[in-house]
Amino acid sequence: IRVIKGMALGNGSFMTQFILVGLTDRPDLQLPLFFLFLLMYIITVMGNLGMVTLIGLNSHLHTPMYFFLFNLSFIDLCYSSVFTPRMLINIISKNNKNVISYMGCMTQLYFFSFFAISECYVLTSMAYDRYVAICNPLLYNIAMSPKVCSSLLLASYLMAFSGAMAHTGCMLRVVFCDANTINHYLCDIRPLLQLSCTSTYISELEVFIVVGINILVPTFTIFVSYSLILFNILHVSSREGRSKAFSTCSSHIIAVSLFFGSCAFMYLRPSSVGSMDEGKISSIFYTNTVPLLNPIIYSLRNKDVKLAMRKILMTVRH
Numbered sequence: 001i002r003v004i005k006g007m008a009l010g011n012g013s014f015m016t017q018f019i020l021v022g023l024t025d026r027p028d029l030q031l032p033l034f035f036l037f038l039l040m041y042i043i044t045v046m047g048n049l050g051m052v053t054l055i056g057l058n059s060h061l062h063t064p065m066y067f068f069l070f071n072l073s074f075i076d077l078c079y080s081s082v083f084t085p086r087m088l089i090n091i092i093s094k095n096n097k098n099v100i101s102y103m104g105c106m107t108q109l110y111f112f113s114f115f116a117i118s119e120c121y122v123l124t125s126m127a128y129d130r131y132v133a134i135c136n137p138l139l140y141n142i143a144m145s146p147k148v149c150s151s152l153l154l155a156s157y158l159m160a161f162s163g164a165m166a167h168t169g170c171m172l173r174v175v176f177c178d179a180n181t182i183n184h185y186l187c188d189i190r191p192l193l194q195l196s197c198t199s200t201y202i203s204e205l206e207v208f209i210v211v212g213i214n215i216l217v218p219t220f221t222i223f224v225s226y227s228l229i230l231f232n233i234l235h236v237s238s239r240e241g242r243s244k245a246f247s248t249c250s251s252h253i254i255a256v257s258l259f260f261g262s263c264a265f266m267y268l269r270p271s272s273v274g275s276m277d278e279g280k281i282s283s284i285f286y287t288n289t290v291p292l293l294n295p296i297i298y299s300l301r302n303k304d305v306k307l308a309m310r311k312i313l314m315t316v317r318h
Helices: 027-057 064-081 084-092 102-135 137-143 146-172 189-193 201-234 239-267 276-300 303-317
Strands: 005-009 012-015 017-020 099-101
Touching: 017 084, 017 102, 027 064, 027 084, 027 276, 027 303, 064 084, 064 102, 064 146, 064 276, 099 102, 102 137, 102 146, 102 189, 102 201, 102 239, 146 189, 146 201, 189 201, 189 239, 201 239, 239 276, 276 303
Parallel strands: none
Antiparallel strands: 005 012, 017 099
16 A cells, blocks of 8 residues: 655654545445445435424424424434545445545544534433423423523534544644554544554543543433433323323434444443454444434424424425
């Protein structure tokens, strides 16, 4: 593999490009994987764009819960578009299209981190919204006022900005020597650290702390919210009331479990544990599967969304 060298950095050199290996190097799997991920991406774009449009056009859905769902769909749309088009090109490429420039790689890492962390805190805000709606319904309009919702969303994006800056800044300080082949389908933290020709202890510690904060804090908050919700539901006398409350929260729990579970498996373990191939498989869940499933989960299990869709379809027909 040819490595283009430039400005010296210590005992190494300035890397001007990387090569993304992708999911697999087996030629017989390239075409099936291309069509599989192309189909997943099309469904992801159509589903999330549909949710954004539906919530934006329907005034009945302009409530705190759908305000966060609107932003979740927007984040998923951007999140999957950061790397999927390039990944699809790389799968069927025969002319070294899987080469990505150093700055292109750092830019992809930044936006990937930004939207991933944003999703963590938007999901947390949605859990808090469900907690207030079920446990303190009389205070809902005050506790989830437009000002509070905007503040929660702003805080989510600020945390995402600071986390993405920390990850990218950490990676910009890493020294790469001769190895430039990234064993992944995107520029992610763990596979990039494996290419360093110097000690990565400080960088790994920094990444572990930042990722730990952005996964464990939201997970703990969501766990507490749903524990209180569950406790409250168990004290609801009517069976119909319990069923409605469980139905309201179950879709959110599914999305949260998939996203945080796969993220924790990928990042919150020592680099010496497990292979990068295992990491690539787990990363498919939070990079491709969750953005695809979110609009399906929230639309198919939500009466308000289905009603709004019927109204729009009836309007289009007439």
